[in-house]
Amino acid sequence: MTMPFNYRHLYYFWVVAKEGSMSKAAERLDMAIQTISAQVHELEKSLGFLLFKPAGRGITLTESGFAALEIADQIFSLGEKLPEAVRDAAKAPKQKITVGVSDGLPKLIARQLLEPILQMKEIHLIVHEGEFDDLLADLALHRLDIILSDRPAPNNKNLNVYSEELTKSSISWYGSKKWLKEVKGGFPDCLNHLPILLPTSHSMVRFLIDQWFIKNNIIPNIVGEFEDSALLKTFAASGMGVFPAVNLVQKELKETYHIEALGHCSDVYEYFYAILSEKKIANPLVEAIIKRSSP
Incomplete structure (x- = not known):
């Protein structure tokens, strides 16, 4: 997969935007101002838009720059959490499952459908409640392992999902x-x-x-x-x-x-259903829900 831009260039841009100037960014990164400037220019070239514009004796973000900063904040804020997440996973390995619960599904039923895995040791359960269509989109993008719902998935080949009647x-x-x-x-x-x-x-x-x-x-x-x-x-x-x-x-x-x-x-x-992605690698916790709940 070819990236549309270099993430290192994005990181240099992010530091400049946070510090407010090329000189402060260069000081923080212990690099030459010319090097930082060249990296930011390469990012602008790959994106096709200017990210900074002159402002008095300094620089300020363009509208495109503000949009890029918003995304960069999300990317590098998540990146800062990576070492801790890896460390925690290595310290206490757990089976993780992310479940979407349709807002039309009674809460007590959701609890019963998840019962097969709740007695297991070392699991990490993440539950998102939401509207049915929103959950389907998240499942298609592999943000969820399974959806529990009071309705089956629609017959839409583009979604690449399928339904299992649980009970x-x-x-x-x-x-x-x-x-x-x-x-x-x-x-x-x-x-x-x-x-x-x-x-x-x-x-x-x-x-x-x-x-x-x-x-x-x-x-x-x-x-x-x-x-x-x-x-x-x-x-x-x-x-x-x-x-x-x-x-x-x-x-x-x-x-x-x-x-x-x-x-x-x-x-x-x-009727209550599990909705699954056709292409996602099977999660053993999902299999446990299907096996013990299915009629």
Whole structure:
């Protein structure tokens, strides 16, 4: 791979920009001013833009120079961390995995899907939560080892990713004891008389729940919609309303949020997926998640 510029030239430019002058940069680097100037000129030549311009008796950055400095700051700030990172890795070698969690995936489910590796020794888990499309882009660029999501990857050959179904779960309705005491009639008709909390349309299961309402002649009194599943459960625990959730987390809902089941939502399932890069070298921690979670 041919680099568009020399990183040594970039480093000399960075020092000049930080020091504010060629003479101070030369002093810091213990080099001749002429040598520093020549290296910066070579960088300007390779980029095709002037990075400095005269300012009184000194120099100042051009607009292109400010843009180059911003990138150089990122590059060399990371570079300064390299010795420490290498030293720490050698001192305590750990298996590292970087996981993307789609914002539509319930937090309790994410925890369960990662359970196969959480009991392992010497692992370094990094978790990024974000929007589905943003995570796909990061996976395609190999910034992530795996994505956990409530939806499969789209059929896009340019992405070079594929999906694995990890598990599925039926859905029930839950609420605090306050609302369970207010239930009138059988389930699901009682939902016509109760305040409803739902995930927003960013969650794949929302469409299925809306269809289930229609099928069962329920006109929901929606009092809250939440993108964050943990926030939804917190408001439900406070007594704001009843809500649907997968039965996989029934135990956690009862123990953590003191929420009880109201009734079972038949024929509605939520599916959970791992999304992986087709070209990335397999991470043994990823394989452990797939092997122990897959149906």
